[in-house]
Amino acid sequence: MKISHYFEFEDHVTGGIRESVAHQRKMLDRLDLEYTTEPTLEADVFHCNLMGPRSVWYARRARKRGIPVVAHTHVTAEDFGDSFRFTNALAKPLRPYLERAYGLADALVCPSEYNRGLIEGYVDGSTPTQVISNGVDREKLEGFESLREEYLERYDLEPPVVFLVGHVIKRKGLETFVETARQLPDVDFAWFGPIDRSLKGRETKQLIDSAPENCTFTGFIDDIRGAYAAGDIFFFPTHEENEGIALLEAMTAGKAVVVRDIDTFSWLENGEDCLKVAAGSSTAADANSDSNAAVATDGGPTSFVDAIESLRDPDVRDRLGSNARERSEGFSLETIAQAYERLYAEVV
Template identity: 75%
Template sequence: MKISHYFELESHVTGGIHESVVHQRKMLDRLDLTYTTEPTLEADVFHCNLMGPRSVWYARQARSKGVPVVANTHVTAEDFGDSFRFTNTLAKPLKPYLEWAYGLADALVCPSEYNQDLIETYTETPTTVVSNGVDRSKLAGFESLEDEYRERYDLESPTVFLVGHVIKRKGLKTFVELARRLPDLDFAWFGPLDLSLKGRETTALIENAPDNCTFTGYVDDIRGAYAAGDVFCFPTHEENEGIALLEAMAAGKPVLVRDIETFSWLEDGKDCLKVSEAGVDGFEAALERLRDPELRAQLGSNAAARSEEFSLEAVANQYQSLYEEVV
């Protein structure tokens, strides 16, 4: 079986979508499946990861030639807003476009049950939930970088941290306000800033953050983030799954999340701590609890154990089954 595993705009798209594609290709290597990253209909399956105009063109051609089309639903209108400049404006017309584009596929891959529920309001195309997975090999040896990264960014334990693009949707306002309310704790957000792509409100939040809130920008070795951070605080308002969350769990870090539907699979008090309040108070109270090193250790250990079901080894066979089904 040969797969055309296409990622439109591959050299430009970063963040979770890029990581998901990297994970998929590692899984294809593990399965020993033949694949090309070029778009071609000389394949048994055309698999696209971003439904841009070129992917749509190939998907339409594939359907006319009887080549089954598989598409990942990384992008939703709900997830698109509050990200970069102009994304709120584009989110509204994006939904009807995606309804049409996802409807061209024979099978859709959704990273979570929450995402699946959303996509089933877009199209009647059959959906399958397959996690983006977590690449444990990517984290190997992260502990050895603790001293280097704490010194580089002047961080003291316990450090509250987050990993990923700095965007409003991921709870930027909450993160900054928490740092302001808890000045004796260090807060660090590891990930690209891309200020030229941010709206005025996002830029103001970053530039006016208190001294104990560090935005590192791009880091050359993301393992350093998991080495220097002690509590993964993820107050995101909307998420399709959250690869950084899975990585933090795999690294044995206690996680604090907003109680949104995406994270319904996490058990509060066992796998993580959840905050249901709309404001900052609940997060502040939870961080006060997480000053306790014993609680951090217990939640981190539970998180690491729970993350095992999302390893690439555990997820890979789901792609094998899906390809066989559509063929």
């Protein structure tokens, strides 16, 4: 079996989608499946990770030739907004485009049950969907502990450090992150990841520039292990997420996790492997949210400040982090690889 494993705009797209593709190819190598990263119809399966115009062109022709098409549903209109400049304007027309594009597939791969629920609304049951996690590359994080002192010193951070990993964008809870840091001036907050100011809107840049002194934006770092080495509390107040590879990585590193209580994270257990906070707004726009107007859920913290305050206790951090590490084992590439082997066999 030969697979055309195509990632349109591969040289330009970064972040979670790029990581997911890297994970998939590592799993294909592990399974010893033959594949090419070029788009071609000289294959048994055409698998596209981003439904751009070239992918759509190939998908249409693959279907005419009887070659099964598998498409990943990394992109939705819901998570496209509040990312970079102009994405809000593009989010509305993006949905009908994706409805047509995803409708060309013989099978859709969704990274989470939440994403699957959204996508089934796009294709209205016309295309089979299957949930396969993006997974976590445990090997990539090996030895992260040895970098702790180096990265704490590099960014002048004092433990326990509240941190986040990924592109600095509003949708991931930028305002909440900054405002929570402002309310906890004696705690260091660090967001590890590219800022790309030229791609950011005015509000995003204002939030970054007006952040308090205890809130550090590191920009791109050359070794992502350094983020998980320096950080102690992974704070992920995102408003919309298809899964969250950085979350899985933080759990694998045994970090205590604080998340916004949104449908994407329904698989996490509040008080067991994370702390959840139900904020006053679940919209995708930070500007419309009240970062700490939270409602208690299942006896959990009533605000993000409350949650982080409780994690000053190292015993609480260790318990939640240990449970998170154990829970993350089900997302290892070794565990997920077999799902791809079954998927390709089914569509062929």
